[in-house]
Amino acid sequence: MKIFRKLRLQELLYNKKDKRLATAIKLMVGRKPLNLSLFKLAVKHSSAAEETKHGIKVSNERLEYLGDAVLGTIVAEHLFIKFPYRDEGFLTETRSRIVNRESLNQVGKKIGLEKIVESDLTEKGFFTHKSIYGDTLEALVGAVYLDRGYYFCRKFVLSRIISPHFDLDNIINTTINFKSKIIEWSQKENREVDFLLKSITGSQRFKEFTVELKIDQEFFTEGKGPTKKKAEQEAAKNACEKLKLAI
Amino acid sequence: MKIFRKLRLQELLYNKKDKRLATAIKLMVGRKPLNLSLFKLAVKHSSAAEETKHGIKVSNERLEYLGDAVLGTIVAEHLFIKFPYRDEGFLTETRSRIVNRESLNQVGKKIGLEKIVESDLTEKGFFTHKSIYGDTLEALVGAVYLDRGYYFCRKFVLSRIISPHFDLDNIINTTINFKSKIIEWSQKENREVDFLLKSITGSQRFKEFTVELKIDQEFFTEGKGPTKKKAEQEAAKNACEKLKLAI
Incomplete structure (x- = not known):
């Protein structure tokens, strides 16, 4: 099997679609796939899943779990x-x-996953599967890992995903104000957001504040922290995640 | 530096305590440490952290993050x-x-981390740092990874942590009933636990139930799921985690 792969004999069996995918992967990953079936699976979104005769749905979700x-x-x-x-x-x-979902999704789009993802989504489907390219990116990482091993995969991730698409200095220096994010959202959506201090526990030295975030008078999330402000930020952060707000 | 390590010249500089740690690591991991300082750090619990002259506390928490x-x-x-x-x-x-915290903690104790962890905890401290051996186990995995690379680390984890200490068949076949766990706890602790159905959202085909778990009439956790029963289980599971109940 190894010799078979080394001689790239499998490429003789590629059909047109396979060739196209192999070329796309080479451009994205830097090397041709050794085992193309891994990458065929990686680009198969669950909406385009095929069912085997044993009733098992085959999509990229298992590879996404591994790649994550x-x-x-x-x-x-x-x-x-680095630090x-x-x-x-x-x-x-x-x-x-x-x-995180949002940033991986953006990178997935940038590296061109849009062009190779197999999905079967209506417009509404795309709305509920917002993170389809981020999920596929994770599945791609899983496929690269299985195809070429940990160290090649690390090189691929660092040189082709992290370093060109993430500005670390910028990421670190931006303190996200989740509280203002959620208030901004509430004004746009005409919803009422309240922060309620629920409890203060712990000793004199190590206090823990618990804050509840309510939307339209109903409990939505909570946050804990050593100060009221930090607990509010935490509750707001959880709310942003729950609402899948882009940050 | 590589030759220095290959010839094991560094071992000439070990003091008595270093020698004892190097032997313990060899027994646990299967190979002598190449860089002992990684393992010295891995066994240093935050309660025994030393402060550098720049005011940085040095403990195993960074290695724990990596090992996790x-x-x-x-x-x-x-x-x-496998599946x-x-x-x-x-x-x-x-x-x-x-x-998970609880099972890693048990394995940490079993492989003998108790004997090499450096901590500075009172009895009360041990109660609040329940997962000290699990945390140290993760830090140890981080140290092995940095010392000997990914593939050696994988062999170590699978052959010395997973395979001797986890019965996969047993793990899979046990469906944990979190709801009965939390009710059992409430009876023992004389607390009142209630499950409240908060909302049912989604379409006819894909319903989502949200259940709130209250302890002594106060909101504690919530859970979501496609049935009321599953949402209750989810809320109970979150509560078990929050209460750090052994499962």
């Missing part, structure tokens, strides 16, 4: 090495600003 | 390959049953 983990590790290590003097709170926060 | 990601990827791939016909929901759920 691999991507998380690669970015975790990258930040770990030797920052604590794990900073690293976690910075990572989640890179690896 | 690496461990997640290794387990994700292991399940991905080729299961969907990503099953894979995610099974992974979180393996990689």
